[in-house]
Amino acid sequence: MNRKHNFCAGPSTLPLEVLEEMQSELVDYQGAGLSLIEMSHRALQYDAVHRQAKRLALEVWEVPPEFDVLFIQGGASLQFAMVPLNLLGAGQCAGYVDTGSWAKGAMADARTCGDIYSAWDGSAQGERRVPDDAEIAVRDGTRYLHITSNETIDGIRFPEFPAVGVPLVADMSSELMARRIPWERFDIVYGGVQKNLGPAGMAMVFIRKEVACEPARPLARYLRYDVHSSKESLFNTPPMFAIAMVGKVLRWMRSQGGIEAMERNAQVKADLLYKEIDESEGFYSCPVDARCRSLMNVVFRLPDQALEGRFLAAADERGLLNLKGHRSVGGCRASLYNAMPREGVVELAELMRDFRRDH
Incomplete structure (x- = not known):
């Protein structure tokens, strides 16, 4: 499978x-x-x-x-x-x-x-x-x-x-x-x-x-x-x-190591995505104050809705599903709960990097 x-x-x-x-x-x-x-x-x-x-x-x-x-x-x-x-x-x-x-x-x-x-x-x-x-x-x-x-x-x-x-x-x-x-x-x-x-x-x-x-x-x-x-x-x-x-x-x-491991893994996974956002020179943006950013739900925007649509389509093609933000706020959202493997977040970070390079 x-x-x-x-x-x-x-x-x-x-x-x-x-x-x-x-x-x-x-x-x-x-x-x-x-x-x-x-x-x-x-x-x-x-x-x-x-x-x-x-x-x-x-x-x-x-x-x-x-x-x-x-x-x-x-x-x-x-x-x-x-x-x-x-x-x-x-x-x-x-x-x-x-x-x-x-x-x-x-x-x-x-x-x-x-x-x-x-x-x-x-x-x-x-x-x-x-x-x-x-x-x-x-x-x-x-x-x-x-x-x-x-x-x-x-x-x-x-x-x-x-x-x-x-x-x-x-x-x-x-x-x-x-x-x-x-x-x-x-x-x-x-x-x-x-x-x-x-x-x-x-x-x-x-x-x-x-x-x-x-x-x-x-x-x-x-x-x-x-x-x-x-x-x-x-x-x-x-x-x-x-x-x-x-x-x-x-x-x-x-x-897996209990609550200590879950907390540590959450920080590592979130850091991978926030790094791509913060180093994108404005291509990706997160509206949340850096001190208060969620480790479970990483929200971000692209320069316009057309690019967001292309990004979501590219993610689906790579098997990275359900990245569309909530209908009340739009944008993109990656939920990184305990069972999300680090490999999945690495793939998403790679997509973000590739998509920025191409667009």
């Missing part, structure tokens, strides 16, 4: 050996006579898979014991509502840092669920950077500060996490298990798994155990973190295929 390099922002590329392992088990899981995803979620075979995935998630990301990990259907977008519904009690508010497209989405949904405010708005700067701590305005009575650690569409990243005196909640969908974090600053870290860890349809929620308690308001059971925590993410039939794939990817990550 001539496997191509998939730079899609999500669903994204997955490790080939993980896909092949799942392929070998799909019809007959460990001699059971049926696939894992046909079994009861109460079956002993699936229970072992489920618990191993939870254990590996905590181990690989070096999560301290005061946190639990939850597998919740609905992706990160459901968490936009679950976070304020569970965390905001009477008289409390939450600050949100508006760094781009996904931060705006989190704020829009949170407004329907609680008292939230903008602690910093990057729109005036054209969403080119994240704020310094001193720029974040935290009000009295703030229960938490929500950040989007990496804006997938806009290619913006927090190089350091804020320390502003209130607990952080972070949407880390496109950086999930791609960098170390200071857990002592956080109450919740969540993200959709379809970028770094598995197929679409599920969020992983890392939650401080003392926070996973009965919410201050009546909520439907599925929306309550304490229900998911007390039931070990088995309150209802879980997304078994997604969880099984995540477990396999986590084992692959551990075999």
Whole structure:
């Protein structure tokens, strides 16, 4: 098979050996006579898979014991509502840092669920950077500060996490298990798994155990973190295929050197592309402040749309797929998630160099 390099922002590329392992088990899981995803979620075979995935998630990301990990259907977008519904009690508010497209989405949904405010708005700067701590305005009575650690569409990243005196909640969908974090600053870290860890349809929620308690308001059971925590993410039939794939990817990550290796590889791969951009004498341009450039989603533009179209066509011919930028911003975007091999990024850098020479 001539496997191509998939730079899609999500669903994204997955490790080939993980896909092949799942392929070998799909019809007959460990001699059971049926696939894992046909079994009861109460079956002993699936229970072992489920618990191993939870254990590996905590181990690989070096999560301290005061946190639990939850597998919740609905992706990160459901968490936009679950976070304020569970965390905001009477008289409390939450600050949100508006760094781009996904931060705006989190704020829009949170407004329907609680008292939230903008602690910093990057729109005036054209969403080119994240704020310094001193720029974040935290009000009295703030229960938490929500950040989007990496804006997938806009290619913006927090190089350091804020320390502003209130607990952080972070949407880390496109950086999930791609960098170390200071857990002592956080109450919740969540993200959709379809970028770094598995197929679409599920969020992983890392939650401080003392926070996973009965919410201050009546909520439907599925929306309550304490229900998911007390039931070990088995309150209802879980997304078994997604969880099984995540477990396999986590084992692959551990075999590659764990979170330290993922973080190091992310920097190396991103540097290859930013070098081509910065040394192109303006042929390629990145709109993001250099300090805040994403390591996961490298966004760039060419001199005009016609050249961008030619570049994307040339990339497709080389088997470098899904480099078109999000429809809301245009341009080009290369997503360099954990499973993207360095060889794929080297090929893209070579294409950028060749295309600049020819045009």
